[in-house]
Amino acid sequence: MAFLDIQHLEKSFGAMHVVKDFNLGVEKGEFVSFLGPSGCGKTTVLRMVAGFETPTSGAIRIDGQDMTCLPANRRNIGMVFQAYALFPNLTVEENIGFGLKVAGEGKVAIRSRVGEMLELIGLRQLGSRYPFQLSGGQQQRVALARALAPRPQVLLLDEPLSALDAKIRISLREEIRRIQRDLGITTIFVTHDQEEALSMSDRVVVMHQGIADQVATPFEIYNRPTTRFVAQFVGTLNLLEANVVDAAAGKVLLGEVPVSLNRPLPGRTGERISLAARPEIVTLGRSDGDHVVLAGRIADVHFLGSVIRIRVAVEGGHLSLDTFNQPDRPPPSLGTPVEVSVSHRDLLVLAA
Template sequence: MAFLNIEHLEKSFGTNHVVKDFNLAIEQGEFVSLLGPSGCGKTTVLRMVAGFETTSSGAISIDGQDVTHLRPNQRNIGMVFQSYALFPNLTVAQNVGFGMRVAGRPKSEIKARVDEMLRLIGLPKLGNRYPFQLSGGQQQRVALARALAVQPRVLLLDEPLSALDAKIRVSLREEIREIQRELGITTIFVTHDQEEALSMSDRVVVMNGGVAEQTGAPFEIYNHPTTRFVAQFVGTLNTLSATVVDAKTGGVTVGETAIALNRPLDGAKAGETINLALRPEVVSLGRKDGRDTVLAGRLAEVHFLGSTIRMRVDVGGTLISLDTFNTPDTPPPQIGEAVELSLAERDLLVLSD
């Protein structure tokens, strides 16, 4: 049995069914992200695991113990919130040791643990400061130390980086992951930021409308999405309408271009329209060896992003995005210029609804 088990979890607020038959098994020491748009149910799942929300049905167990109906303080869970939630009238050290004081731990043990946590988060000399004297990134580090000080069985992180600026977010997510690995603590991380989820997680659960649409490693989620929503939500995606010619062999046409997918299209029939998708990075400007499908179009947009350039090409009324590396000596084509795109059939995804 996994260390943290969530089985058939449901949550309704009146007639609003916000979590539907949610199942997830997390191994000890695993870092799992719940990824999805606002309102998809990810924070509600987290709050039910923490005990801040009651379940409508289903069960939650930690290390073999059923905690479904236990109060939050009986579950031995650490939680970090988006808004830091530090006590403004307490010093950094007092904030970190708060949970241990409530638990009645000896002062000497509290001091030793607080000092250990402050070293862990890289703030060993700031114990006497107050939250208002810290930056946002420092405050979130303190909130993390407070959650870890009580030695919880599970760490829950509810969009802890969303209030920080871009550079601090990147550095802090790396620190959180490093600390999590060092401690080996089982962690659930809630975010709507796909880059955070993909870069930090052992596994990602993509949620939509209260349902877990797909669960898998970041590589699998990005490269092999199983539904249209996952494909479109995780990363940038080009979608193409294709007409089925031969469902058994995967023969289709996109506009006037014939494409052999070389795999059966289960449930499809000749003459039907299906949706294909491909990532911008697998599309090349011009002809390229190994990418035998060529589409003709006109350059519609050019977006300079620093190290990369994103272009959008109008192919028969469909805009297809592609990414190329910025080469200072080779400027991109001009908008309106006729261009060719090349791609490999193996990179085309068949989307399910």
């Protein structure tokens, strides 16, 4: 059994079915992110694990103990909210030590643990300050230290970085991951930011309409999505509509262009499917090897600094591709006729 074991979890609010048969096992020390659009149920699952919501059905176990019906104050869980939720009338030290004081720890033990936490988050010199005297990033560090001070079994993070600017978000997510690894604490991180989920997690749970659409490593989520929703939601995806000519032989038509995928296809001859490709695997021009080559015209060029994203109109739709910026080689002009190529092995096949 996994350290955090969630079995057949469901939650309804009246007639609204928010979470549907959610199953997940999280190993001790693992960092798992819940990723999905607003309203997909990710925060509701987190609140049920924390004890703030009671499941309609299902079970939640931590280290073999049934937590399903226990109130939040009887679960050894630390939680960091999107809003920092620091006590404005307490100093940094008092905020961090608040949970320990409520638990009845002695003053010496509290002082020692608070010192450890201040060292861990790099705010040793700011313990006597009040929250309003700190930056947003520093306040979130304090909220993290307060959640970790009582030595919880599981740490829950509910979009803790969403209120911060981009540069601070990057540095703080690296800090959170470092602290999590140092402590070896089992962590659930809720976010709608794909980059956060992919860069921080051991595994990612992509949620859609209350269901865990796919649970896998970031590499697998990005490169081998198992559902159409995951493929389209995570990262940028090119979609080309094709008609199946010979399903067994993997032959399709992109508009009037015959393409061989050299592998059997799902569905039957005559059906319509979608071919999907990430921009980074599409090449401008012909490439060596066994590739699908399509003729088209430059429809758009976006200069993104180190990367230039080029959109090409081809049979069956448009293909976006990424190339590195080269100062001595300007990008092609709009309307320029070009060829694009992609390996048939890298094309994902999605049911229409």
